Amino acid sequence: MRIEHITSPAPPKTYWILTLEDGSTLRAYEAAMMDYALHVGMELSDEQREILTCMASRAKLRERAVNILSLRPHSRGELQKKLLAKGASEEDAEDVLDWAERIGLLSDLEVAKGIVRSYGARGYGPYKIRQELYRHAIPKSLWDEALETLPEPDTGIDAYLERHLKSHDRKAIKRAADALARRGYSWSDISDGLRRHRLIDELDDYDEV
DSSP: OBEEEEEOOOTTOOOEEEEETTSOEEEEOHHHHHHTTOOTTOBOOHHHHHHHHHHHHHHHHHHHHHHHHHHSOOOHHHHHHHHHHTTOOHHHHHHHHHHHHHTTSOOHHHHHHHHHHHHHHTTOOHHHHHHHHHHTTOOGGGHHHHHTTSOOHHHHHHHHHHHHOOOOSHHHHHHHHHHHHHTTOOHHHHHHHHHHTTSOSOOSOGGGO
16 A cells, blocks of 8 residues: 655644555654655555554553653553553553653652652551552552651651640540551550650550540
8 A cells, every 4th residue: 555645743743644545544653754764655565554553553652651641650550550441452551561661751669659758748657658559559569668768657656646636635645546547557656656645654455545
């Protein structure tokens, strides 16, 4: 099939339009234009047309991935889910994900560290942060390394108690302890924090607070 006309990209488009002799069109991105030296009058075989179609599909998918990542960092799992939801095949999605990782656009570890920094700065504990790592599809093999940057639990617990505990009656203490538990701190760390602030002398059982 012969190429009858080539239309250059007009911003914001980044692809050429190849018009074939039967009136059909193909998209061709820069890599395809260079690799195949595409020009008017060139004869394309059926195999070449199929290859160009596949290259255009993946190039478009790469643009979509870049647009998604420009809004906020995504984990590989999150980005894969969005690409598949947009109609990408699993093979094309994997190709784009590998490409994004190779050029540094995609890094599960960096996303994980960002989650730890963000939630740690807001006073959340390790259990809550692990929930967020799971929610963002971060592989468990990266959790421990990412959590190394999290401050010690007593830092967040002490800050919370100093800001929010206005009364030292038992009900107020229990409300504060419950809130800290919801924020992802362990019972043992919470009880240590209460003891540091001399809110209780003995805490053999958290349920007795």
